[in-house]
Amino acid sequence: MLKITHDTPAALGRTVLRLEGQIGGQWVEELRRAFAEVRRGSPMPLIVDLKEVTFIDHAGLALLDEIYPDITLINCSLFAAEQLRPVTERRLAVRT
Numbered sequence: 040m041l042k043i044t045h046d047t048p049a050a051l052g053r054t055v056l057r058l059e060g061q062i063g064g065q066w067v068e069e070l071r072r073a074f075a076e077v078r079r080g081s082p083m084p085l086i087v088d089l090k091e092v093t094f095i096d097h098a099g100l101a102l103l104d105e106i107y108p109d110i111t112l113i114n115c116s117l118f119a120a121e122q123l124r125p126v127t128e129r130r131l132a133v134r135t
Contacts, residue, residue, distance in 0.1 A: 041066035042091075043073045047081060054081045057088040062103070063096030070099070074106055090114035095122045 042059040054077055062070060077085060087110050095103070104126045115123060
């Protein structure tokens with residue numbers, strides 16, 4: 040299960056998606072829809088808070104890899120950060 044909470048604190052000038060649970064299976068498409076909806080509704084930078092994410096499967100990693108240039112990931116647990124390493128390292132290698 041994946042809980043997606045959308046917050047747009049006007050004072051901060053950014054949109055935050057807080058994710059709780061697992062990014063995998065049927066929830067990947069739900070997350071894709073949530074990202075698309077937020078991008079349509081707000082030109083502000085998008086922050087994705089992964090503090091409460093417990094697992095990311097292959098499809099979830101592929102989605103995050105696809106949208107990674109358009110988001111900032113925060114509060115990754117050590118587990119999520121390790122799973123996301125191929126995504127973040129590839130992006131860093133491209134930028135240098």
